[in-house]
Amino acid sequence: MIAIIGGSGLSKLSTLDIDRREVVRTPYGEPSGALQFGHICDQQTVFIARHGYGHTIPPHAVNYRANIWALKHAGAEAIISVASVGGIAERFKPGSLLVPDQIIDYTWGRKSTFFDGPDQEVVQVDFTDPYDSGLRQRILTASAKAGETIFDGGTYAATQGPRLETAAEITRLERDGADVVGMTGMPEAVLARELELPYAAILVVANHAAGRGNSEHRISMDQVDITLQKAMARVRNLLQHFCSSCT
Structure with missing residues (x-):
């Protein structure tokens, strides 16, 4: 069974x-x-909306x-995370x-491990490659079959939120080697690793980061919503082809 976690713009999986x-x-x-159980192209699937089905839970909460x-x-048996960045x-x-x-x-104060408490042994999972390579390749293959253009690779900067970043912070993230910025990538990825669940992400670029492109002076949330509506239709198409290849 494949699990899909829906982020902003994907609180429902039609x-x-x-x-x-x-x-x-x-x-x-x-x-x-609540978990939603069902099928996509005969592939058994479970879905949960990360921010709640009414989009009421902020990233840090x-x-x-x-x-x-x-x-x-x-x-x-595996998790595909969908998130906007x-x-x-x-x-x-x-x-x-x-x-x-x-x-x-870059997050802080979040409960980031299952191995926590006075009676727990110290466990340090390897996180050299945070995303499962096999699951990533299956997503890339499905995108080609779906006719959807998708970039292979990129470094995700996970920030605390819920506020957006300053232009100076984005410059710092760029110096650190980040390609995109979001607020939900951690600790989600490492928690999946601790439970030995293959985990990969499909990221949707909703806007230029602060100080970049048409976000040089301000990020338009109205434009973000429009971009997400269009892009999530492509994500649903990709996921349908992914699931059809699993059966």
């Missing part, structure tokens, strides 16, 4: 033929919402541990899709 919904209780509190644990508990590198313009291969974590 291509999912829903069989049932299930509220899952976890040792880590409440997930972002998402219960990442509960979400990942719930998906694992439900029988998910701002483009830092020139090649990542609004509307672009990419499958990142690296991440830099």
Whole structure:
């Protein structure tokens, strides 16, 4: 079973033929919402909206541990994360899709491990390559079959939010080697690694990052919404081809 986590612009997955919904209780509190079980092209799929189905949970308040644990508990064998980001590198313009291969974590104060507590042994998982290479390749192959252009690789800067970054902060992230910036990539990716769930991401560039392109002086949220609506249709097409290749 494939798990899909929907971010901003994908709080509902219209291509999912829903069989049932299930509220899952976890040792880590409440997930972002009920899990939706169903099929996409005969591929068994479970879906959860990261920010809640009414988009009411900000990035820093998402219960990442509960979400990942719930998906694992439900029988998910791999996770595809869908998230919106701002483009830092020139090649990542609004509307672009990419499958990142690296991440830099700038978040703080988030519950970022399952191995926490006085009775837990110290466990340090390898995170050299934060995204599963096999799952990434399957997404890239599906995008080609779907006729969707998608970039292979890129470094995701995960910031705390919920505010957007300053132009100076984006300049710093660029110096650090970041290509795009978002607020939900961590600790989601490492929690999946701790539970040995292959994890990869499809990122949608919703806007130029602060101080870049047409966001030089201000980021237009109205334009962000328009860009996401168009780009998420492409993501749904990609996911449909991904799932059809699994059956």
